Amino acid sequence: MNVTKAVALLSGGLDSMLAIKVIQEQGIQVVGVSFVTPFFSAKRAKEAAKQLSIPLHIFDITHEHLEIVKRPKYGYGKYMNPCIDCHALLVKKAGEFMEQVGASFIVSGEVLGERPKSQNRTALRIVEKESGYRGYLLRPLSAKLLP
Numbered sequence: 001m002n003v004t005k006a007v008a009l010l011s012g013g014l015d016s017m018l019a020i021k022v023i024q025e026q027g028i029q030v031v032g033v034s035f036v037t038p039f040f041s042a043k044r045a046k047e048a049a050k051q052l053s054i055p056l057h058i059f060d061i062t063h064e065h066l067e068i069v070k071r072p073k074y075g076y077g078k079y080m081n082p083c084i085d086c087h088a089l090l091v092k093k094a095g096e097f098m099e100q101v102g103a104s105f106i107v108s109g110e111v112l113g114e115r116p117k118s119q120n121r122t123a124l125r126i127v128e129k130e131s132g133y134r135g136y137l138l139r140p141l142s143a144k145l146l147p
Contacts, residue, residue: 005029007098008107009090012044015109015141020052022140023107031101032056033094037065059093084123091131105136112142
């Protein structure tokens with residue numbers, strides 16, 4: 001039996017955890033990825049991975065993230081709203097890992113309309129395009145709202 005595998009972006013927040021549960025309930029093996037920089041850690045992701053019983057791989061993307069923060073192509077986010085460029089970097093890194101582990105797609109807990117700057121239709125399309133993984137990113141919490 002060939003089990004499908006997915007790589008999931010895991011922040012440790014409710015949305016990413018729910019997205020993973022939706023995928024797990026379909027019998028798909030999930031491997032979590034989380035990222036660290038001076039601005040955010042993987043502490044919550046570690047706790048969530050334990051609750052979800054999935055392996056978690058943590059990557060330090062400080063250098064690449066700081067370059068984006070200095071000059072984001074699509075501008076800055078507001079408050080706790082990550083910029084579009086940062087989302088694209090995370091998806092790109094998850095996609096590279098997806099290829100390494102032989103997974104079929106990437107899962108994100110992004111919800112259409114939840115964050116006005118980074119989770120609108122245009123921004124979500126840009127993230128996929130800029131990441132280089134268009135067609136590999138699944139947002140199960142918005143599945144009926146997106147192609």
